[in-house]
Amino acid sequence: MEVVSSGLPEFEYIHAESIEQASTFLLDESKDSRLFMGGTDLFVQMRAGARSPSLLVDVKHLPGMNDIQLKPDGSLHVGAAVNLNALARHEDVAEHYALLAEAAQSVGSYQLRSRATMGGNLCNASPAADTAPAALVLGARLIAQSGKDERSIPVEAFFLGPGETALQRGEILTRIEFPSPPKRSVGRYLKLGRNAAGDLAIVGVAVLGFPDDEAPSGYRFRLALSSVAPTPLLVPEVENILSGETMNDERIQAAARTAQQAAKPIDDVRATADYRSAMVEVYARRALKAVWAALRRDN
Amino acid sequence: MAEKMKSPSVPSPIGESVPRLDALQKVTGEAVFTDDLQFGADLLYGRILRSPHPHARIKRLDASKALALPGVKALVTGDDCKDRFGLYLKDRYTFCKDRVRYVGDPVAGIVATSERLAEQACRLVEVEYEVLEPVLDPVQGAQDGAPLLHPNLKEYIVAPFIFPQHGSNISNYFKLRKGDVEGAWSKCNVIVEGAYRVPHVQHVPIEPHITVAKFDHSGNVTLWASSQSPFAQRDLIAGSLGISPNRVRVISSFVGGGFGSKAGVSMEALAVMMAQKVPGHPVKVRLTREEEFYCSFVRQGLVSNIKIGADEDGTLLAMQTEFYWDAGAYTEYGVNITRAAGYSCTGPYDVPNVWSDSYCVYTNHPVGGPMRGFGMPEIHWGIEQTMDQVAQKLGMDEKEFRLKNCIREGSITPTGSKMHALDLESCILKAAEAIDWGKQEPASAPHKRRGKGIAIMWKAPAMPPNAGSSSIVRFNEDGTVSVGIGGQELGQGSHTVAAQIAAATLGVPMDSIRISYPVDTQYSPYEWQTVASRLTWSMGNAIREAALDARRQILELAAEHWDEQPDDLDLHDGQVISYKSERSEPLKNLVVYGLPKEDDSGWRGGPIIGRGMFMPNYVSALDPETGQGPRAVVHFTPGCQAVDLEVDIETGQITLLRVSSAFDVGKAINPDQVRAQMEGGVVQGASTTLLEHLRLENGVPVNPNFTDYRIASTVDMPLKTIPIIVEVPQDDGPWGARGIGEHSMVPTAPAIANALADAVGLRIHDLPLSAERVFKALRDKEAAT
Amino acid sequence: MTTHKIALTVNGIQEQVEVPSNMTLLTMLRERLGLTGAKNGCAAGECGACTVMMNGEPVNSCLVLAVEAEGAEIVTVEGLSNENGLDGLQEAMIEVTGTQCGFCPPGGLISARALLDRNPSPSEDEIKDALRGNLCRCTGYVRILESVKQAAKGG
């Protein structure tokens, strides 16, 4: 078994002057360099001996990293170093991206969230990352910069496996961009943990629903899961099932079953695969019902 | 000089919710805990290399690379250990000599200039192990032919009331036979049998274990430890070093939560041995949170088999219990928990025919220690669920069944003694009423079910018959009082209660009392240990004795001075007063400097110091074959909890709506603090019921951290907790007080299980009642119907 | 390993400290500045005993590097009271017996102070939510919540 140390191992710390400089450090093959934001994942891993970078690169202070901007086209740009409390309480986020705020607030504790960032949550690529399902249903894009090059990665293509992302060596996530959410959309993030709140997810379900005249059912729903597959998981079939025919409880039940089938849970110390699988169905149904109820109320 | 007598203005603080004496220190960050002490540049740090195997022989140990690391000061291994030590059964060396018996067993200790360096050095120690077959289950471990953890058990030194079974893994066997159980079954109309399991849990004090040890150049040892047992540590550690306890000094500041884990000796002995290698240097050893979970003490696991029978009127006739304690690799307290379980085996019921076998079994699991309740939460888990089923089979209301059969004054206990005065019936009635027992109430949603449950309990202080307390009461020049005690403030409020007892006895205002602290075995009067919920009662008696002694001296002095009889005098509001002559004199005028004689011929009196002690002298040995004896324990505190809950039948999640607690505490010296114990106990009880389980896979702890060993936080507490005090005085307690600290988490688990059964008709025999376990049980039940 | 000279304000006092990269804010406060109020309970951001205020927001000081506190304003439990007396939360906690062993209040009080700063009259659920990262094993939280409610009432 891993023996956990009393404190952090030794490393050098760099307060980078620019993203370009930071990526130079990260690209330097002679060093095992690592970027960090809040360190709430990284420091815990380092103390446990799971990672031992020789250099930590701090870029949180660089321009744009802490910005939250609602663009004129309704899209939202979130700097990678924005902490989860700042994200959740931002007026524009609360008003237009309530799902994102809800997901952010489900993480750990308040004091943890004053450090933990959405950038770190996504880049850490835990299957349990609570902001990932929201990012998936909102269709986020991740802006990564290496040197002066920038590219935009759709979130569906970002998670490759536990702890693995599409970022290349030297690439730094600088910003998360959310397209303007569909008109009159409603979102929910439901999370099952061992404690009533604040635990890592056994199952997390994000649902975004919105009225759509072109859909035979009059609605469209997107659903994504956390903690039940090697990566956070978008379940696109749900959209088809719920847009096709008239919405009712049976359709929702069918969609929840589909989510359950899409999940590939494993046993871990938090729960068995069996329980997770059963809970995906329950939580997917509850989240879909909650969103549908809100849509009918609002529209 | 004599002033006119004043009318009484200070009401007695007994029974008053006076504010905690330590609260101001604790909310300002001023309160000093052991890790807060400053030691300067001489301070070194110790870290421990621990066994990665549950059971193995150490074939070779080479620390040369570790010792070569600059900054490494010393190494300690089993080779440095002299004698085995232990509280009741001397079964372990501080560091393993040739065999490791659990994952975490200390193999070597490294002293270095920093914790980090000591850890690095630990990784450089090469150890070759020969892995041995482990014992991972107490029932199997108790069988003949199981691999033996302690082949030399019969050589170990043992207390007279502990019975190791040589040639086996059984470190204590407690046997109880009362009446004719075999004959009684045939008279029973209802018999319910079942097996119940309790997993290992940990105490989870928020302050992990910490000790700083220092050997001075003359070989005297000082230990600064977060400790429930400074005196026991002094004695045991001296024993392990082969030196006089007089050369060991233990100083203990505030303790950041104990719950039993900081009783006796666990990691403190490691620090001492490491410090021995570097005389003159204090050596700090603190457990990481991860180590805390499996390297100090855990609560033992339990497998219990329970069989209970009653006649058609619902009168209990017979009860048979078998307890297999998963005691772990060594047994600091486990042997005595086994004994306590045996003599408390019926729970708080009047049962004429009783049979119990309680086995303490060595396993290759973390060391079992005492935890809040000392075996009682574990045994009541099965007993109280079985009682519910007996009631249900009889068609009786569960509350009425308990009222009919519960222990009362004059009942005969399982060990054959007569029960003292107590009022469990009131506890049952009041706890039940507080949650509207008998009233069916709707659940809050279609996928939820609501249920109510009740459970009762008893617990006696489990300790050697001669566990003593003492106190010294010293007057200061201004008439204030320093109260010397050896009991620890763990949060339970013992300082405040100590001050209340001293103030009330001495007739001085509360703010005249100062508790001498921290406990320092060099200056503080002896206290056996701060365990067993015994301080208010035992230490309280000692303080009262000491205060009475001081009071007597003052009255005699004043009587002589006034030429009156001491019987006509009293202490009140910081004065000595005479009811006869109506004279009075402020204490400050006489308690240190004495009083001048009338004719200037000299002085009388002098500094007033009262001494007091308390040691029960009536606890008798029990017959090893029957467990019968005149008096097994000093007393029992009884109580009841009632639970109103909701369960989500789609997820298995339980929400506690209301939990009421009613305990007969004899006399609540400080009612607010008594209620605070009940509130805290309920949440610790609920947490261990719903969330907690130290998971051991092939002996390896897989969740020794807060990420995966969850405890209740604010969001998990019951929506409402209702603490209720019942008071029927204890004959030998100060003002009739008995203990309450541990009791409040004893019935919580079965009360929740009984409420769950009421909600969904389901009996779960294993803890914890995690959402997943409840969900699966519901699903299985549905599949079966 | 290189060290870093940092300047910061702790409880209103300007401090300059030289710290190695891997030193946490908690260790710096406790071992370099002798401010032992904040406690080390898990070193993993779970128990909350190390919570301090950093630029007005509570953080787990065990998960912040000391070098990251360059230029920061830190308030620890020792800084909650001043010449003018105790914080209302401290007073309330004394009054309602909100503490037992005393190991968690240094962190819990900081979380509660931050809550009242951003929300002067929180609901019971809001209090629970704000304090869910401050584990307490003694009190069952009942009187901790009571303290916060009382302090909020007191304004």
Ligand SMILES: Cc1cc2nc3c(=O)[nH]c(=O)nc-3n(C[C@H](O)[C@H](O)[C@H](O)COP(=O)(O)OP(=O)(O)OC[C@H]3O[C@@H](n4cnc5c(N)ncnc54)[C@H](O)[C@@H]3O)c2cc1C
């Ligand atoms: C007590 C506790 C409770 C927690 N509870 C939850 C929970 O409920 N839900 C949940 O989802 N998580 C939880 N976490 C995990 C963690 O807090 C979150 O994942 C958090 O959002 C991580 O953000 P961070 O800024 O701290 O990441 P960091 O630790 O700084 O970084 C995480 C990883 O991402 C990499 N990285 C960070 N930023 C970038 C970037 N800009 N570009 C490229 N790579 C980058 C780092 O190198 C590192 O490997 C918890 C952690 C703790 C300690």
